[in-house]
Every structure is written in structure tokens, then in C-alpha cells.
Amino acid sequence: MVTGVEAPLAVTRVGVVGLGLIGGSVARTLVAAGVDVVATDPDGATRAQAWDAGVRTVGSAAEVLVERPDVLVLAPPLAALPAVLAELAAELPRLVADGGPLPVLTDVGSVKAPVRAAARVAGLEDRYVGAHPMAGTEESGFAASRDDLLPGCTWAVTVAPTTAAGDLLRVLALIAGPLRGVARVVEDATHDAAVALVSHVPHVLATELLNLTTAAPARALALGLAAGSFRDGTRVARTDPRRTQAMVAGNADAVVGALRDATRHLDALADALEGGDDAAVTAFFDAADPVRAALAEAAAGDASPRTETVALGEPGWRERLVSLGAAGAVVARTGRDAITLAVPPPSPK
């Protein structure tokens, strides 16, 4: 894993809108790193809690914006995002009229295409760079936030044809700098498909394991016999089903595609078990061998990845970045006009 990332662009002031688990952890981590943070949350009690924890709070998103942070991190619930974006869009012309640099907008949401669409509706897409830290989601609220949740965590950073190189560099400087994360630059759709597979569908299947057990005639016995595979397989479904549902519904297209694949594979396995077709049963259990090999390799440590530098002035830089990102590359260094990536060896077929 790549850690010590050079990032010559300084991020000295950061705005945070929404002080839940992730927004609160962003604010705490930055305050601990000595960054000037200005934050808000619609809930007064949450603002008071944050203030007591050393986070400077103000009364609204517009007030955060007028402090001209280098980066403004949007961390409200997905449903509240359009209203926040509208508030920022209404305030922005005053900052433009006054002159000077404008904040880059980023976020922490677990799906990226809907957030970019909301930014587009508000007329703010050209200032927006998507971001999603792969961090715990089982607790919630500022009270659960910590300054050690995000350091070391992997972030997906998403770009589109409208993304300015300077804005991307500034968000990467924030993530790789005071937030001490590892960044992977990709497109929204690539991100959303990937998290459907490694987060949203696992949550659905964990829920389904609970559902099957709920309907079982000998439910109490089944739970009494539950082994490690059940405990591990259902852990993420035991907490707030509303939060899981919101995550899944927010990425419905990608989740539905994966679920259709899953039901096709599982029905084929059931057919093979019923029909005594051992070769087809074996094929089901062996299909994952390339991923088993890749996971074993990752656990054994990276096999000295090669690095590749993308110059941000050249045509096609975004396409090159996201193509390397989809292949597993992580940001190793950012310069004033280039990004160097660590590119893993090709994984087994």
C-alpha cells in the first residue's frame, strides 16, 4: 500500500457541511492536523457538540462558503444534498463578484453519479470533484465520529469531462495530506458499479440471510446453531435497515444488475445440485479462483507496483487517469501539474 504521498498544493482552510459520522470525522481529523476548519450542521445540538470537540462551527452552509475555504466538503445525507447545493449556488455569485479564488466542492457520499447530477442541477458541476472514503458505516452521528477513522482509508475520487485539473489536485492534496488517505481516481459509473459489488450487494445478501432465517420453522434452533459463517455473513445487516436501504436504493441501477447476475448464478447452482450435475456445481465454486488468487496476493503484500505519471496539461489526461484507476492504480504523488500513480501488476485471469 502506498502511503507517504507528496502533495505540494497546500490546503489551509476546509469547510465541512454536515457533521455526521463521516463529516464529523473529516472535521476532527483536519483539526487534529492543524488545518483551519469551518463547519456547519442543521442541528444546533450537533453544532454545539462539534464546537466542544474543537471544531469551529457557523450557522449555515452559506456562512461556510463565504469564509472561502480551499475545499468545501459536502457531508449531509444524500436526500438533503440538493437543498445544500441550492443554498451554495445562491451565495456563490457574491463571492464571484468580490473576486479571488473559489472553493472546490467535494463530498463523501457512497454513490457518485447522483451527487454529480445534483451538482449539475445546481449549476455547480464545474466546481465539483467526487469523493467517497471506504470507511465504517455501522454507527452514525457526530458522537460516533473520530479522528482515527479516516487516516489510512481508501478514497475513490471521481472525475468527469468538466473536472478542472487544479480542482482535482486540491482534493487529492486534502485526502493524501491531512486526511492521510489513499486515493483512487475513477469515473462515477466505475465507482458505483464497484461499490455495488463490494458494499451494497454484500449488504443485500447479508439481509437475505437474516430473512431466510426469520422465515425458518426452527428459527430459535437455527440461531442457536449459528456458526462463524452466519455471524460474519450477517453482521452488516443487523444494524439500521433504513440506512442500508438508502444506500442500496441510491445505487439502484448497479445493484439491480448485480442482483440479476446473482439470482441467475444461484438458480443455476440449485439446478445443478438437484440434477446431480457435479461439473456445474464445481464450476460455481471454482468461478472465484482468480479473485481468491488476487486476494491472497494482496494479503501477501504488493509485488512492487510500477509507477506511471500522467501530465495534467496533455490531451486525454482524465481518460488515462480513470483507466489506470479502474485497473487498480492508487495515487502515489501529486505535483503542480502531474499525478504519479502506483500501478499494480495485472491480476490473474
Place this chain on the structure above:
Amino acid sequence: MVTGVEAPLAVTRVGVVGLGLIGGSVARTLVAAGVDVVATDPDGATRAQAWDAGVRTVGSAAEVLVERPDVLVLAPPLAALPAVLAELAAELPRLVADGGPLPVLTDVGSVKAPVRAAARVAGLEDRYVGAHPMAGTEESGFAASRDDLLPGCTWAVTVAPTTAAGDLLRVLALIAGPLRGVARVVEDATHDAAVALVSHVPHVLATELLNLTTAAPARALALGLAAGSFRDGTRVARTDPRRTQAMVAGNADAVVGALRDATRHLDALADALEGGDDAAVTAFFDAADPVRAALAEAAAGDASPRTETVALGEPGWRERLVSLGAAGAVVARTGRDAITLAVPPPSPK
């Protein structure tokens, strides 16, 4: 959880046939508890390893039998079981002719109906009591066996109309005594359906999560973004797929039934997500609420279960035992002619 179990029936000599992870752990635990163990394994190197670990070994299952253990624990792979049973059945008439008590047969297999069927074929069903410890299955072989794997673990103990009360009591005395386990008495079919839900189907869904990721275009990115839900949800599928396959194929009927339910539920969820049917999506995520409540209650500690005693001389004792077992009861005490169970309060609807 009920622990200190009184069991007046002493088990002084135990036979073990098959010294893999579970058979080896049974032997080691009994030796550590001062029980006289006589064991065998078809592999000479394994017998030598066991001997070095303090387990007295002999050359064959027949030689174990002629030592007249109180209980003989069958722990070979499922596929090898019919041959072992045939060997024992061939030797048994000599013991009968010599007079004296005959060993009770039990086993440790993860499915119960096929083991009883094999015992029936060998003419040994009337001496057989099924048993299955819910213990780890990720390692294998005598080298992985330990004397601390089984203590504290839950065992399903299965009975049928042919089961003699004295044989059941002896197996319970072994499990609750020197093996220091917690026993739940049920029927084979109840057990097999329950472990399909809490062990075999979780293994299948974990494998399917890996399969979906294997086929993903941005597989390297997906694995790079993999969060806790993916790591937990796939853990049991990362190890030997042949072992998982054997377990699933050995319980095919129950697994197929659960998989058909799962694909129906998952397709309905996909339909609801596609059609924007929020009520149906909510219903999917809420269906497990009773199990969530039961798990939370179990985590908070048993709400002082009532006890119930089943007198083994009375008509219908087996039916009463397995009905309480299916409702979650565990064996609290065994007497010379009665079993006292701790019965949990009814779980939420």
C-alpha cells in the same frame, strides 16, 4: 448460556475413528480431561502424530471397537463413512457373542440425515445417536486440531424413533461432560434445514460475492475499494472451495430449498428497485426484524430461561425433546432417566 451440566453417567473410555480437525480435537480434549481414548486413522503418519500428542492409537476401526469404548465417535470424511460402518458391523457379532455392554455410535458430521441413512444401511441405526459440533471448519487435519476448539461449543444431537434413551444419555454425558459442550437435541431434518440456513447457504452467498467480483470489468478497483462488508461477507469463501462444495452437496435438499427462496426474494427486490416500489424495498429490509430482535436479545444475555424436565420412560419423550430443541432449548442437566432443558422465552414474531 447454560454451562455447568450435571451428568451422572460416566463415560470412561471413548473410541475415535478419523483424526482430522474435529476427530483430533475430540481425542485431544478427552485425553486432556483424563478420559481413556483409543483412536485410529487410515493414515499412518496421522496416527503417529496423534500418538506423539498423547492419543493412544490402534490400526483400524475394528480394533477400536473391540476395546469396547462406552461411546465410539465416527469422524471420517462423509464419503468414507459407509466403509467404516461396514467394518464395525462385521466386527460387532463377536462382541455380542462375548456378552457385555456394546458401544454407542455417534459422529461429528455437518449433515445428519445421510449419516443416519448410512448407519441404517450397515444395520447399526439402533446403536447410533447423531452429533454435530458447531466448530470452525477453515483448517483441516490432525495438525490443526486443538484441545480448546470444542469446549464451550454448541452441539446438535439428533434422535429418531429408534434412539434408545440410555444411548442418548451417554452421548449427552460425553458432550456435556469431558467435551464441555452445550447440547441441543433435535431431529435430523430439523438440524439439516437449520445448518443449511446458518452455515451452508452463507457459504454459497459468500462464494457468489466472489463470483460477481471476478466477472466485474473493474475488478482490481473493486477489490481495492472492498470494505468491511465484503471482507466479512466473503471470508468463508476464500478457503478451499472443494470442502465448501462437499458440505453444500451433502445437504443438497435443504440448501436447494433455501436458495430457491433466496432467488425469489432477491428478484423481488430487484423488481422493486427497478419499479421504484419503495414499500416493497422497505419490506425486504424489514423482513428480518424479528431475527434482529432475537439476536440483540441473545447478545444482551438470556432472559432467565425456564427449565423443563422430560422423563425418558414416558411415551412421547423423543417428540417432546425435539420439539423443545427446535424451539431453542438446550440441555441443562441429564439424570439417570430424565433430561432437564433450559427453554428460552418465545422469540418475537
